Amino acid sequence: MTLPRTFGIAIIGAMLSIALSAVAMAASITVGGKDFTEQFLVAEMTKQLLESKGYTVEKKDNMGTNIVRAALEGGEVDLYWEYTGTSLVTFNKVTEQLSPEQTYARVKELDGAKGLVWLAPSNANNTYALAIRKNNPKTDGMTTLSDLAKAYNDGKEVLMGTTAEFPKREDGLIGLQKAYGFKAGRANVRPMEIGLVYPALANGDIDVATVGATDGRIAAMDLVLLKDDRGFFPNYALAPVVRKETLDAHPDLKETLESLSTKLDDATMQRLNGQVDVEKKSVEEVARNYLKQAGLI
Structure with a gap:
């Protein structure tokens, strides 16, 4: 057994x-x-x-x-x-x-x-947003993306720091330029790694930066987000x-x-x-x- x-x-x-x-x-x-x-x-x-x-x-x-x-x-x-x-x-x-x-x-x-x-x-x-730093003569007074578009249309050299993907996306710079009727121009766009965008903005190497709305560095650096007054960017839940x-x-x-x-x-x-x-x-x-x-x- x-x-x-x-x-x-x-x-x-x-x-x-x-x-x-x-x-x-x-x-x-x-x-x-x-x-x-x-x-x-x-x-x-x-x-x-x-x-x-x-x-x-x-x-x-x-x-x-x-x-x-x-x-x-x-x-x-x-x-x-x-x-x-x-x-x-x-x-x-x-x-x-x-x-x-x-x-x-x-x-x-x-x-x-x-x-x-x-x-x-x-x-x-975490929708796209465009951020500027305070006390920059090139962007002082800007509050909306329409203000930024006007600056480009007036021929101002506003340097935009972006992620590598942003200039190539329809929900990025391609569509943004169509919606707001402007051309930033290749010379004014600086694609870079996302980790370099914030230091570049802080150091004055760029004047405006593409950021994610939930990024903790926005508040830490006291940045100003330009209002998407034409409601271009979709919801990014x-x-x-x-x-x-x-x-x-x-x-x-x-x-x-x-x-x-x-x-x-x-x-x-x-x-x-x-x-x-x-x-x-x-x-x-x-x-x-x-x-x-x-x-x-």
Whole structure:
């Protein structure tokens, strides 16, 4: 009786081991991310949050917008956080002006047809903005993007520092010039890495800079954001986007990811971004502290 029983226990143990291994393999998730602070943060928060739920997570961030989107569509990553305006204009070529609610509904529909699921968006709207520093004779008195357009049309040499992507995007400089009726001119545009834009503005190397509205350095540097008085820039609500096949295999991802997305807003992201960019804390530390404070881990 002892031998068969031992043998049976061994068989059951082996079967459980195989089953647990299969579950572990099935619970492996690859999280993508772009190449700037806010994206480093949400990718790291997602990694830590999912790991707390038992997932094995590989993080692939520091990618350009088009690269991470292609990685999502191609199955190299299972999810990443995208901005509604980016999907609307860059990936789906929709240029009509829509409300925030319409923008989300449209990208949810269009990307859904491609096998990508938009989960509940955050209240963080990292829309493009153009910032100027105070006490600069070239930009003093400017309060709107129409003022900036007039300066270019009057032939003034206002140097614009941008990210590498901004001059090439329809929701960036290309569309902005059409909407406001101006040409900055190649000599006045300085594409650079996002980390160099703020020092360049502070040092007077440029006069106006393209920034993200949730960047913590805006308040820290006491910058002035020019009002988008013609409402050109679309809403850029930050939200997790997941491959449908991944969500079908792990339906619990929806509740887990939305527990984070629904807590994020402009003030929160400005604070977290500032902790990294201004206070020089590590992304891992800032992400961990926020998740603990929010009661998510």
